[in-house]
Amino acid sequence: MQKKKWTFATTAIVAGLIALSAIATLVIRIPIPATTGYFNIGDVFVVLAGLWLGPLAGALVGGLGPTIADAIGFPIFIPATLITKGMEGFLVGLIASRAKDSSLTLRTIAAFAGGLTIVVGYFMFEAYIYPAMGKSMPAFAVTDIGAAIVEVFPNTIQGVIGAVGGLALWKALSGYNPKK
């Protein structure tokens, strides 16, 4: 596992990916009334960040980009998104950083593990954490276990699109060096 040095170029790319993940999350949104959540394609950039720049960058892009998008229209999901998508980016980066050279097998596993993280993460938040929080803070009482089950299917599609799109973008962009 090779450790990459964090440079100004890394910061610039991470900031660009945070902004792009926020925009991608904003542009295509399909609301799911049962949970007050929504389907989006922002995970493409979260997976890309993890594959390309490692766990820290993945966690930053996953934690900040989609969370900014949630603030516009779906603020109640900010805590769930911050933790779930941050974990998604971190996990993708952690697994992918063990891949040798341009090997695709481990990166594919990493990307789909990221997809699985959002399915499990949102389910936990919607089925257990939000209903528990809703007892003391009524604003969070927007979901229950039934609604969480409904959202498993759209979240699975979202995870698969994020994994496939992230891998495709990684193949296209991994040779990019902002210092050239």
Add this chain to the structure above:
Amino acid sequence: MNKHTDIKKAMPWWLKFLLLLIFGLPGISGWPTGLFVLHLQKTDLFTPEIAFICVWGTYACCVWMVVLLSAGINKLLTYLGAAFTLALTVSILGALMRGFFPIIAAGMSKEAISFKLIRIFINIIVFLPYSVLFINSFSAKRLIDNVAQLGGRYRTVGLHLALAFRVFQHTGEVVFNLFEIWTEEYPEKILPRNKNELGVRWYSPVKILVWVWGSIHAWIFACIIHTFEPIPAMVEEIERINRAQNSER
């Protein structure tokens, strides 16, 4: 109406940050707008839905007024154009998907779902212009100049944050510019190419999917290319500032 205060130069940055944060609080926390909605409901003159629309409509007007005064009419119209398009897209997609996949509504009444979509619509048209105003209220150049005066590790960390902020600001501009350019020069990316054929051939709706995929694909790549294009120059400039300050000390 094109005369406006340059908010980047107005008041100290910390005061501006604080004021903008307080001003945006209702968008994130729902406070104190939620209290006003409850108060209106108690008067028995308004249903919960109308009370919500009245309070949030008033807040939206306040946000737009601040954007108008600090960014000018052209920027306000650009932001509103993007916000309304986004809000309409979300609402229409939500309504369509509810029809195709009733399970996502999980037994909720049509009225309850419609009200949820209205809430989302209002939240987007309020919070999108506010977010863009927030980001564009601070000068990245001035931030970099100030951070460059700091010493040691603080300067390096500060330069990283200033660079991130600059890239973020640039990406926001890219998206709005792309939106304007495509609306005027490439309307086929916004309007379905086969819109005249929809009722003619039975398979025409399938072509909508091809158009949707082509447009998403083009948008994503255009955004990536225009976001990353100036990054080498930005990085070079920050590295030069960092090197210059290091050699001076």
